[in-house]
Amino acid sequence: MKIIVGHSNMDLDCVGSIVLARYLYPDHQAVRSALVHPAARKLLNLYEDRLGLVTASELKGKALERIVVVDTRSLDKVTEYLGSAILGEVEIEVWDHHPASERDIPGAHLHARAFGANTTQLGVELMALGRSIAEEDATIALTGIYADTGNFTHSNVAREDFDVAAWLIAQGASLKLVKEFLVPLREREQMVLFHEILGRLETRAIHGQKVQTCYLELEEDSQGLGAVVERVFEVENCELLFGLFFFAPKRKMLIIGRNSIPGVRLDAILAAFGGGGHAQAAAVTVKTESGRDLAERLMAYLEETLVPAAKASDIMSPKVATVDPGMSLLDASRFLEEVGHTGAPVMDASGGLVGILTLRDIQKGRKAGQMHVPVRNFMAKSLVTAGPEMTVREIDELFYEKNIGHLPIVQAGSLLGIVTRTDILDYKRSDRERMDGILKALGVSPGPGGRAEDVLAQACE
Numbered sequence: 001m002k003i004i005v006g007h008s009n010m011d012l013d014c015v016g017s018i019v020l021a022r023y024l025y026p027d028h029q030a031v032r033s034a035l036v037h038p039a040a041r042k043l044l045n046l047y048e049d050r051l052g053l054v055t056a057s058e059l060k061g062k063a064l065e066r067i068v069v070v071d072t073r074s075l076d077k078v079t080e081y082l083g084s085a086i087l088g089e090v091e092i093e094v095w096d097h098h099p100a101s102e103r104d105i106p107g108a109h110l111h112a113r114a115f116g117a118n119t120t121q122l123g124v125e126l127m128a129l130g131r132s133i134a135e136e137d138a139t140i141a142l143t144g145i146y147a148d149t150g151n152f153t154h155s156n157v158a159r160e161d162f163d164v165a166a167w168l169i170a171q172g173a174s175l176k177l178v179k180e181f182l183v184p185l186r187e188r189e190q191m192v193l194f195h196e197i198l199g200r201l202e203t204r205a206i207h208g209q210k211v212q213t214c215y216l217e218l219e220e221d222s223q224g225l226g227a228v229v230e231r232v233f234e235v236e237n238c239e240l241l242f243g244l245f246f247f248a249p250k251r252k253m254l255i256i257g258r259n260s261i262p263g264v265r266l267d268a269i270l271a272a273f274g275g276g277g278h279a280q281a282a283a284v285t286v287k288t289e290s291g292r293d294l295a296e297r298l299m300a301y302l303e304e305t306l307v308p309a310a311k312a313s314d315i316m317s318p319k320v321a322t323v324d325p326g327m328s329l330l331d332a333s334r335f336l337e338e339v340g341h342t343g344a345p346v347m348d349a350s351g352g353l354v355g356i357l358t359l360r361d362i363q364k365g366r367k368a369g370q371m372h373v374p375v376r377n378f379m380a381k382s383l384v385t386a387g388p389e390m391t392v393r394e395i396d397e398l399f400y401e402k403n404i405g406h407l408p409i410v411q412a413g414s415l416l417g418i419v420t421r422t423d424i425l426d427y428k429r430s431d432r433e434r435m436d437g438i439l440k441a442l443g444v445s446p447g448p449g450g451r452a453e454d455v456l457a458q459a460c461e
């Protein structure tokens with residue numbers, strides 16, 4: 001018997017992957033997991049007949065000759081289907097978008113492009129083959145892509161996620177139904193939890209990184225906690241967020257994490273507690289007598305392992321073009337144009353920082369017809385400066401708070417460099433490249449065609 005399976009506790013991307021896999025492997029029987037993720041229940045109920053999934057127990061006694069695994073590559077997440085099958089005797093093909101780990105299914109033929117959704121990977125294949133699919137299947141697949149990409153906002157979203165989504169629309173997918181299946185915070189219970197988490201959010205800095213947590217004791221595992229944490233993450237614009245849910249009667253804690261800091265791998269952090277997922281989203285359930293103790297252990301682990309936040313000294317331009325306070329506005333304007341800067345610190349003859357002159361100030365002088373007057377008349381004298389240790393996030397906040405675009409970096413009275421809004425934007429833009437680099441280093445092929453290779457090739461030149 002040949003079968004298609006997803007991970008235990010099937011979610012929407014998993015179901016989407018299975019639906020598309022049926023087109024690639026028409027002689028394979030699709031199997032459902034014993035447990036279905038709450039987010040996927042509504043869709044599965046409606047399409048149960050159409051999908052024709054069999055349960056793992058119906059496989060008992062049947063000899064498996066081939067297994068196609070989607071949306072996971074971990075042995076731990078497919079054990080329920082394996083039954084008496086002996087690894088090594090069964091041919092296994094894997095389609096997964098998660099990073100590699102030590103628990104990967106050994107000897108499998110692996111398709112592992114790290115798109116935002118795994119459904120995308122199978123969609124790319126069907127597109128390349130020029131295949132058509134049924135409208136209902138297009139809707140199911142598109143729901144999977146929306147769910148796993150956080151409506152195309154997660155940082156691992158690739159161009160291909162959009163390509164396949166567009167293709168699915170062309171195949172007749174219904175956005176109205178997709179919206180219906182995504183079940184936002186519609187349920188009262190989730191709204192209540194959402195506000196409770198917001199109210200209890202604690203913020204701390206660990207090695208300069210902003211870490212936010214919310215500890216809640218709940219009677220039972222209410223459905224859709226992941227969606228609630230996701231919403232808090234979006235609304236609060238969090239960098240690293242942990243929802244810590246302790247179920248006292250069951251003596252277990254559910255940790256749901258969300259991360260947007262480049263270079264921080266949430267899956268690796270939670271792997272230390274037995275969990276997994278993605279760099280940006282991961283979760284784990286841990287047996288424990290005390291939820292508070294476990295929360296403390298997680299924070300202690302972060303203290304030891306979290307990479308330090310990027311600082312001013314990491315992103316500043318160290319060679320600073322400065323202007324003289326006695327220089328005319330016209331000369332200063334020509335000078336800035338020449339060096340291609342939008343502003344420069346103003347330094348007096350003794351090397352003291354006395355102000356900052358930006359194009360905005362020059363604009364004022366031009367309007368007033370005062371281009372011949374000295375820089376000191378138009379420069380900003382209430383100077384905002386920072387030390388080299390200030391984190392990128394703090395600088396970003398400072399720019400916003402003080403409405404400035406240039407920040408001289410000063411140490412012991414001497415000018416070390418300058419950080420501009422462009423430096424901050426460049427830093428944020430390079431998140432994606434950095435992620436690709438990390439994935440590549442882990443042996444995972446990058447999202448958009450060959451981008452990590454390009455970055456690495458440049459780095460090697």
Ligand SMILES: [Mn+2]
Pocket residue numbers: 013014071097117118148
């Ligand atoms: Mn997935």
